[in-house]
Amino acid sequence: MSAYTHQDPRLHGIKTKIRVVPNFPKSGIMFQDITTLLLDPKAFKDTIDLFVERYKGKNISVVAGIEARGFIFGPPIALAIGAKFVPLRKPKKLPGKVISQEYILEYGRDCLEMHVGAVETGDRAIVVDDLIATGGTLCAAMDLLERVGAEVVECACVIELPELKVHTYIYDRVVNV
Amino acid sequence: MQSSSSRLLLCSSKPNSLFGSAVTPTLPSSLRFPPLSLTIPNSTSSSIRLRSLRSSVTEMASQDQDPRIARISSAIRVIPDFPKPGIMFQDITTLLLDTKAFKDTIDLFVERYRDQNISVVAGVEARGFIFGPPIALAIGAKFVPMRKPKKLPGEVISEEYSLEYGTDKIEMHVGAVQPGERALVIDDLIATGGTLCAAIKLLERVEVTVVECACVIELPELKGRERLGDRSLFVLVEAEGA
Numbered sequence: 001m002s003a004y005t006h007q008d009p010r011l012h013g014i015k016t017k018i019r020v021v022p023n024f025p026k027s028g029i030m031f032q033d034i035t036t037l038l039l040d041p042k043a044f045k046d047t048i049d050l051f052v053e054r055y056k057g058k059n060i061s062v063v064a065g066i067e068a069r070g071f072i073f074g075p076p077i078a079l080a081i082g083a084k085f086v087p088l089r090k091p092k093k094l095p096g097k098v099i100s101q102e103y104i105l106e107y108g109r110d111c112l113e114m115h116v117g118a119v120e121t122g123d124r125a126i127v128v129d130d131l132i133a134t135g136g137t138l139c140a141a142m143d144l145l146e147r148v149g150a151e152v153v154e155c156a157c158v159i160e161l162p163e164l165k166v167h168t169y170i171y172d173r174v175v176n177v
Numbered sequence: 178m179q180s181s182s183s184r185l186l187l188c189s190s191k192p193n194s195l196f197g198s199a200v201t202p203t204l205p206s207s208l209r210f211p212p213l214s215l216t217i218p219n220s221t222s223s224s225i226r227l228r229s230l231r232s233s234v235t236e237m238a239s240q241d242q243d244p245r246i247a248r249i250s251s252a253i254r255v256i257p258d259f260p261k262p263g264i265m266f267q268d269i270t271t272l273l274l275d276t277k278a279f280k281d282t283i284d285l286f287v288e289r290y291r292d293q294n295i296s297v298v299a300g301v302e303a304r305g306f307i308f309g310p311p312i313a314l315a316i317g318a319k320f321v322p323m324r325k326p327k328k329l330p331g332e333v334i335s336e337e338y339s340l341e342y343g344t345d346k347i348e349m350h351v352g353a354v355q356p357g358e359r360a361l362v363i364d365d366l367i368a369t370g371g372t373l374c375a376a377i378k379l380l381e382r383v384e385v386t387v388v389e390c391a392c393v394i395e396l397p398e399l400k401g402r403e404r405l406g407d408r409s410l411f412v413l414v415e416a417e418g419a
Contacts, residue, residue, distance in 0.1 A: 025330070038313075071304075072306050072320070075311055078279075
């Protein structure tokens with residue numbers, strides 16, 4: 001489900017602010033760089049507003065953001081809708097007790113961690129990241145939240161790369177700007 | 178209770194000596210509203226800074242801690258022996274779980290900076306990414322991420338800095354900021370000040386004025402404030418680092 005198809009007038013301004021950097025981090029990859037969006041206060045604010053308008057009043061108690069660019073978009077959304085912000089991090093970054101979820105990369109594996117006790121059974125959560133590619137990281141994030149009894153209402157990303165294969169199950173639960 | 182004239186001295190000469198004497202040694206973390214160490218500017222924007230200097234002297238002279246600080250301070254969790262033995266890690270993630278305390282944290286920074294003509298909020302990866310953007314959005318400034326090497330795509334400038342053992346580097350995008358812009362540097366915590374110094378240098382290399390560094394927490398024993406020299410530092414909470 002993409003908000004772009006509904007043609008909110010703010011979307012055009014947001015889309016044009018995203019910079020594409022070819023061959024990063026390796027040859028053949030067209031990297032979608034959101035840092036140029038962050039340099040435009042109006043476009044950045046519109047981005048946050050679009051998410052806030054969607055999630056305000058839906059009883060969302062947790063905004064989980066994926067390190068590191070999810071840390072840029074998640075907290076402003078959390079603050080505006082009155083939800084907790086929960087950082088989901090690479091291994092060994094979070095101090096204290098954590099739970100981990102491994103996920104598959106193109107070559108090898110990676111791991112996402114969340115603090116024990118940050119999220120409770122019955123919390124209604126959204127997961128925020130700047131971009132969804134294969135969906136591997138978002139799936140790991142959803143697994144972490146569901147393992148502690150939270151309900152993942154939706155995943156929210158600024159950018160989707162639809163040409164990469166995304167499992168149908170999670171695609172139904174993903175919304176994009 | 179110090180008089181307002183000695184507070185002026187605090188602002189213009191050596192902040193640390195007076196700052197140190199005001200800390201209550203019996204508490205594990207000091208919950209005082211921070212003293213301000215605004216430098217006397219020599220730029221054309223001096224009128225803006227002098228105005229805030231006067232108002233900050235009034236705040237300091239009243240010796241009142243903002244009522245929001247206590248809740249913010251108590252929301253921060255201390256984890257012993259992380260990332261290694263002997264280190265008392267100041268964990269802000271518990272602050273982020275307290276919606277009122279997190280909002281108050283942002284509000285305290287926004288109230289301080291909204292009329293200071295700040296056009297850039299630079300946040301140091303990764304926890305500076307949590308506090309910087311909400312501040313930037315509220316004051317209408319750009320947000321510029323300062324990142325570990327090889328994370329930012331495209332052209333970057335780098336600044337190396339010393340660690341206890343070895344060195345590290347932070348990077349900023351070329352063209353993110355313009356000469357003459359006024360910037361804040363945000364991180365969750367200042368320890369030795371190495372990272373913040375590197376961030377300041379990156380900005381100053383491209384002729385940006387760093388108005389102030391702002392952190393939620395300071396570990397005064399690690400003397401980060403001294404390492405920043407005459408650059409302004411604003412913090413909400415002081416804590417013991419080890």
